[in-house]
Amino acid sequence: MINLTINGKQIEVEDGTTVLNAARQNDIKIPTLCDHPNLTPYGGCRLCVVEVKGMRVPIASCTLPASNGMVIETETDSLKKSRNVILSLLFSERNHFCPFCQVSGGDCELQNAAYDEHMTHWPMQPQWTNFPVDTSHPFFILDNNRCILCRRCIRACAEMSGNFTLGVEERGSATIVVADTNVPLGQSTCVSCGSCVQVCPTGALIDRTSAYLGHDKQMTITRSVCRGCSLGCGIQIHTRDNRIVKITGDYEAENVGTLCKTGRFLSLDEKRTRLTSPMKRVAGQLTATSWEDALTTLAQNLTPLKGNIAALASTRLSVESLSAFKSLFADGLSSNMVTSIEEGRPTAIQAKYAEQNGFAIEGKLDMLRTADCVLLIGADLLTTHEVAGFYIKRNMPKGTRLIIVDPNENGMDDLANINLKPKAGTDEAVFNALEAAVIKEGLAHTAEKTSKVSLSSALQVCGLSEEDLTDAARMLAEAVAPVIVYGKGITTSSEVSVMDAMLRVAKLIGASDSERRGILSVKGEANSLAAAQLGLDEQLEVKHEAVYVAVGDDYVTKRLVEKLEKVPYLVVQASYESALTERADLILPVNIWAEEAGHALNTEGRLQFAESALTAPEGVRSNLDVLNEVAKQLGVTVNEDWRTALTKRTSVVELEM
């Protein structure tokens, strides 16, 4: 521990704490601009200068490690004067005229800093130089005239998404923030995660959707969970007048503020037409009707077909809805085909494996923070579960190595230290070959002496070279904290034995042992794991007289629409018009994700509650309400104990309920 004095107050902090953080921990406010609690200290703006007894000049506290016996002052007259000059220099460097700026009036940290110092004017006038404005990006704008060169965006680009798109060009006051080698942002390597916009202290980076729609203090901010994929990133939904103005990453959540394009921007970029009234098919035409009539029609048509109804639900629905859905159709109506839209493709095989063996095999996402070698097999993270890809990418400059095994093109191909392209569908052989190679090289972490299959025969099956494979085996076995991340490439295999082969390799390379489970699968949509736990993971076969599809606000694939083309009676519970609702005989309109509260069970088994942030349009009901109403009409009692329902089956990963 370190003992120091700040403003006459004796304080004790952990070793390695900066003076700025020492002050913060003790409620001593030091103004900052370039500093961001979730980014590496940079020491660029100098606003956080403090006086250290015995030191000649004031020093930036954000990069100054606290040391024993330090005596620090943060509020002397001389420091106040320094801060005034620093701020004045910042204002004079660019066009910082507040009346023209979107963030002025509460959301601008530069303006707030000046207010805190009671600055009524700038002692120095601006230098009247025009800097470039980049409006080429579809989601946000970069205005260098508003930039104070704090480099938060650059650090966020590197440290949050690991993308390294943003940097600076030129020197001194001519410095500008640029993408790549100064190409327009819209044509750059930017992946639109928007972290840069979230951390920008001024109006230099503003997003198009929320621009000029009000300040943060005028909005209602709801902490929620992203429903874009199974990672379950924490989000903050900013709403005003029952409209989402923007979505930001929640720093308090496991993702520590990081989001991807899907979570931050795409969910606000909705182009589909909303369904706001129940509809039924009358003389071949879909016609709007009342809820009462819709439900009566449903009961009339489905009651005689009990036992002959197939049911499908989106894995974006809440755990509560999925559980009610399962209870209604599988238990209540004894249907032999109750599954999810994903049909268990991203989850069935590992669920089956866990069930057979009776134990969890997967670990938690935060292993990716400390992994020094990642084997990414059959998963294109940057397309399907981008933030997990960011977790890996951002550690690569620190030495984390990446081995990709994917017969297809992979978004992280360019980053891989070793990139193996085996023949499609030969993942088991790849694992067998890795096993044989690790043993052959004498690098096994277990006492294993013989491999299941010989190296040469495994290589023959997967078509990889011995040299590449051996390099990969060596890299994995020599790593201190290796992690295997697998995706649909593995989970769509028909043989559970691939799981066995993966687990053998995991043990052999020291990824999995009694203390650690260095295996992760990313699964599918938000509640993929919950659907698997409820047994909604069968492959869809439709030979039924009627099908009930609870799509919610999910997209429907062409494949699904084709499969349901000839169903005699099709009921669709959905938020948006789609090819499926066009084909439906009865449509029940429901809430979208942000309009209903509910739980989500993410890929690592963490149960999270998502608040609702919007009021649904009139005539639309929640997914759970509709399922309960349907149950009532069909004379079924729905089991409401979803917690027990979730834990009935052995889970592939430990559940944190």
Place this chain on the structure above:
Amino acid sequence: MTKPKISSDWMAGCSGCHMSLLDIDERLLEIAELADIRATPITDLKEPDESGVDVGILEGGINNSSNEEVAHRMRARSKILVALGDCAVFGGVPALRNMCGTQEALQRAYVDIESNDESGKIPNDPELAVMSNMRAIHEVVTVDLHVPGCPPDPDVIYYVLKELAQGRMPEIKDENLHWH
């Protein structure tokens, strides 16, 4: 004790700050009770008393020789000079032209602009004031009190006038400090 004399004038601005001043509504009567309101653009008297006033208030910045004259006159005749509003304090909207220079701004406004026909030309009457870069007042004369805002809120203006009328220097901070 005699009431303090207050005078005001406007330069390169939009007169919005004076509109905001009028927006203090019936509180104007309170100010008129406390102070002797002399020359302003919205009263009959147009120039501050040669004998001087206690408080001179200027709206707008300085972008030509005429404004310069107004600023120097007000400075010379007032004990306390107040810069009222963002144009007076920072340069404000008219200062945008500094980004391209006065000549280019004139060319755009009088000649090149899409709504003009072929006959557009930059006014060059010798009686016109000579144009310059837009400047905040404190770049030309010493300012004693800056009241930023575009425009400053009527409540802020009321507070400032009330304090000055009673011989106190207003403190522009917290809820009274807005740059927009």
